[in-house]
Amino acid sequence: MSKVLDAKVLAVYQVAPETYYMELEAPDIARLAVPGQFVHVRCSETQEPLLRRPLSIHMVSRPKGVLALLFRVIGKGTEMLAQRQPGDLVNLMGPLGRGFTLPLPGSRVAVAAGGIGAAPLVFLVQELANMKCQITVYLGAKDKKSVLCDGQFEQMDAEVVIATDDGSLGWQGNVTDFMGRHMDWRRTAMTYVCGPKPMMQGVAALLAEADVPGEVSLEEHMGCGVGACLSCAVKISHHGKVTNKRACADGPVFPSWQVVWD
Amino acid sequence: MSKVLDAKVLAVYQVAPETYYMELEAPDIARLAVPGQFVHVRCSETQEPLLRRPLSIHMVSRPKGVLALLFRVIGKGTEMLAQRQPGDLVNLMGPLGRGFTLPLPGSRVAVAAGGIGAAPLVFLVQELANMKCQITVYLGAKDKKSVLCDGQFEQMDAEVVIATDDGSLGWQGNVTDFMGRHMDWRRTAMTYVCGPKPMMQGVAALLAEADVPGEVSLEEHMGCGVGACLSCAVKISHHGKVTNKRACADGPVFPSWQVVWD
Amino acid sequence: MKPNLQVHIGSMLMANPVTTASGTFGFGPEYAPYVNIDQLGAITVKGTTLEPREGNPTPRLVETPAGILNSIGLQNPGADYLIEHYAPYFRELKTNVIVNIAGNTVEEYAQLAAKLDPVQGIAALEVNISCPNVKKGGMAFGSDPAAAAEVTQAVKNATSKPVIVKLSPNVSDIAAIAREVAGAGADALSVINTLLGMAIDIRQKKPLLGNIVGGLSGPAVKPVAIRAVWQVYQAVSIPIIGMGGIMAAEDALEFILAGATAVAVGTASFTNPRATLEVLEGIERYLMANGIADINQLVGAAQP
Amino acid sequence: MKPNLQVHIGSMLMANPVTTASGTFGFGPEYAPYVNIDQLGAITVKGTTLEPREGNPTPRLVETPAGILNSIGLQNPGADYLIEHYAPYFRELKTNVIVNIAGNTVEEYAQLAAKLDPVQGIAALEVNISCPNVKKGGMAFGSDPAAAAEVTQAVKNATSKPVIVKLSPNVSDIAAIAREVAGAGADALSVINTLLGMAIDIRQKKPLLGNIVGGLSGPAVKPVAIRAVWQVYQAVSIPIIGMGGIMAAEDALEFILAGATAVAVGTASFTNPRATLEVLEGIERYLMANGIADINQLVGAAQP
């Protein structure tokens, strides 16, 4: 069951341009979290900003009771969060949402990350590695400096394919193009995608074409984070009927073939 | 002319229950300030709180370009201000308002302070001492712990009479009562008063009865601080006609006999 | 001694004056991990219509200074679903459940009220004539005194449950609407729904909300809401449920002093999922600190 | 290349679209230590009445979440004093001076307009039919379309200066009022005046403002103001001066994209006395960054 609690900041540092890593002491959340879930974070102690910010659970260490976030500074909320110091308290709600569906142990899986979309996928790959899956991570970024988590993925024995827009590291181009040309879909039991919408939509199209299963993690502006306010509607097609689902409670992870992109 | 500038916090510490002393590097304001004037302070960098807070100039050191504040934590604004650390910047407008009228050099003067009302009077006594005035400070407080600035006044060779509500230091009772019983008004060229409204009103009544001059420093909720918004109206009687004056621009210091208390 | 917190909203007895604002608390279970719902005086659930509705396009939520704009557009699973899936849960709760209802026509309001009338587990109906996020009905009823009265009467005739009419602040004279609605038989009034607002994306040069306009709620609107409660209290003698920007007990007390018998916590639950209960605890502390034996003594106490 | 910032409000040419909101900038000299007033497109000065007024009891100002409530009550030295003491100063300014006028009756508005008509140094009149802080006149005119039109016509007949009518957001249908006022000959509209609000002191159990109710301004009201400008732009074709919660250039640009030809900075000057100029600088930067040669291209650009 989700909790609301004040978590102590254990560490916070910049890992890439505008991108911060934060470690928080939150055993009650770390214990329950599964990959793909998120926490809803109060970024300040005042009413500015008023709303919490949804951030994926980037990694957990259950023995240490530690939870990590990886976030990009976009606006006011993330800016304030990045300024927190070790020892400060950050109010969290979580774990929230429906995470990724795990494959059979030992499966061959693909993980596609675009930009900050890598954040939840590290936790996912942690679990997949525990399950002895054969993992290939397709990691897209703007440029070499912005490539995130490649070292972490490699440490977990995942094969890492990097694509940068400017070609400053790895393949030049985007992850979707790379996957479109090089993937052997028949040998992939499951594909997990998190990144900018066009990238997720692109990979979802490849998956649909190959008729293989995959999951995407959607983003929508959130109010409550718990399914109560219906702010975070995403269009999901189920048995041919399109209905609004709640990214926060029914997702953020959805089967790629069910998402109605617009 | 008043300035708006970011002043560096040089020191901040608690001096009494809920009462803080803050030193700021603000040569452009220190240079121009006269006793009784105030600065209009932004207590946070966000829009919460939206308005500035008026705080009297407690002391200045012109050679060092330093300005000091002495303030009580009352609500959100002062609470945030008290949390600033040395090295932080605080945005100030000032000096603002009309200060105290100084007497002839060498005059015998009385200074009456109630609680945090002592704040602007230290700057005043600095100047009066420079003018070789004979100064008696009547210093009122709730209890011994809350007596403010007595040491500073004594260092400037002012005679200090303390009155506390609970008698834990000095005379038991309030400053007004003490002055009512013990003052020799004919030997006092000028009386300066700053404190809670009932205290100022009480001393003003004594002054009126004795028919001697005095000045009080009024407080009213302020918007602009520069005379533009007419929020800070105080009722002033002038040649028998009562009109609204602006505490920020026409005051905060007014002749005690002109104030219409209600 | 513990002060009395019980209040009456029409014939509905609330153990304490705190409920939730419709649309911000789902149907209740969503917040169960954070608050024991039975400790609240009532919960007011999401706006319900006769037929299911899919609501407005996204984005549906934009943050604004000390507030949020929402344009959910009354997405809801419809009355039948509510009766089948939620009413059993409502019956298990010890607290009151207030169902917020909306329609496109007077007849729809009446039909909906009639349909919910026999449903056990529903303590009262809150009639939303003030939703800024739907084309037909909604606010149109709330800004015309005659139409507001007509809807009120139709709902009253269709149900024996207490009828609470929820007023819009987007009107020239809220007291006039309140008088009409009270005259038409409303048992209580909810004051206020959201303020009509919008926000623009200066990069994309287009409105930020999918629906262009939305409803403003949160601390930003509190001064408008307090003023509305103050005016309505002077205009009518039926109880008022005050809402709009209540983040803490101090805010709720402002509403009560202005004339609200009960209060609803809305947007605050997004910031702090325990806000409802913390408001309640704070009200109780205030009563004790001020030696007030009965919350009802405080209702309208700031009025002349 | 420097973009064109010139805009027209009726026959008044503004070198740039930024003015001050009446009542927040005094008569100009108060802010001279912080901004070079001549760099603004105009300054709009404090509401002026035929006779001097003492205004409302204090406290007149209360801070609220992201906003302030004021109840100054049109304290001002009267038209004769303005003509004698301030008009000479206005004439020395290179920028336009807009005088905000208010009255208790239609005749008073007309008399005041007639009195100011020959005064040099006054570029335009802004007719305040929306002040929430005075008993008679003020908002009463602003919430009745017929009365609003009558005042507009009377002022138009009494002056050859451009007439800007300032609308109240405290109405059910601001577009309807805008249409009437435009039909009656207004040269431009100011949108919006403050929202009627109040706040209560829970310790003293009484309203915080001496006048009980006051006008809400500041960032809190921006979404309501943007929506009002959006609606008014669709209703009329005369230019709009947008205001309500502009703290920074980004806010001003929202207003312009919604349909405002010019913008007024109010409450922001209290937080930051240089806000007016910083808004102007930010608008210019935005135009350059986006390769927009003329600010007028941006007016209403978010409209469908």
Ligand SMILES: Cc1cc2nc3c(=O)[nH]c(=O)nc-3n(C[C@H](O)[C@H](O)[C@H](O)COP(=O)(O)OP(=O)(O)OC[C@H]3O[C@@H](n4cnc5c(N)ncnc54)[C@H](O)[C@@H]3O)c2cc1C
């Ligand atoms: C389930 C989920 C998981 C996420 N995980 C991560 C993560 O691990 N790392 C990371 O850097 N970002 C993540 N995001 C995006 C992150 O929530 C936004 O970048 C953040 O809310 C921006 O807040 P801000 O105040 O800095 O920006 P602002 O632009 O000032 O925010 C204004 C408002 O828009 C909302 N908003 C802005 N961007 C987004 C967005 N992309 N998605 C949803 N709401 C948004 C904010 O929550 C806020 O309410 C996630 C989003 C979702 C929905």
Ligand SMILES: Cc1cc2nc3c(=O)[nH]c(=O)nc-3n(C[C@H](O)[C@H](O)[C@H](O)COP(=O)(O)OP(=O)(O)OC[C@H]3O[C@@H](n4cnc5c(N)ncnc54)[C@H](O)[C@@H]3O)c2cc1C
């Ligand atoms: C000219 C002048 C000089 C002052 N000098 C000092 C000083 O040297 N030291 C000191 O401790 N205090 C001084 N005060 C009072 C000080 O301004 C208030 O205590 C402070 O504004 C409280 O802000 P807050 O956010 O902590 O309280 P809150 O109660 O949260 O403030 C809410 C609002 O009320 C206003 N307000 C609250 N109390 C007062 C008050 N007493 N006077 C005016 N406005 C008030 C605030 O400015 C703010 O707008 C002075 C006031 C004035 C007018």
Ligand SMILES: Cc1cc2nc3c(=O)[nH]c(=O)nc-3n(C[C@H](O)[C@H](O)[C@H](O)COP(=O)(O)O)c2cc1C
């Ligand atoms: C996301 C959201 C959804 C809402 N849905 C409804 C609704 O369905 N019916 C209704 O009457 N009011 C609805 N409201 C209005 C609230 O019930 C309440 O009147 C308003 O938000 C003011 O209270 P607050 O400031 O505490 O949120 C909604 C408000 C929000 C923020």
Ligand SMILES: Cc1cc2nc3c(=O)[nH]c(=O)nc-3n(C[C@H](O)[C@H](O)[C@H](O)COP(=O)(O)O)c2cc1C
């Ligand atoms: C202290 C104060 C005084 C005001 N006085 C007037 C006035 O005399 N005439 C008028 O038309 N509007 C007056 N207003 C309204 C402003 O001109 C403006 O319409 C409103 O404050 C919204 O803008 P803002 O949010 O930028 O302040 C006043 C506002 C404030 C805050």
Ligand code: FES
């Ligand atoms: S954020 Fe409230 S339902 Fe998803």
Ligand code: FES
């Ligand atoms: S605070 Fe604005 S006139 Fe004094």
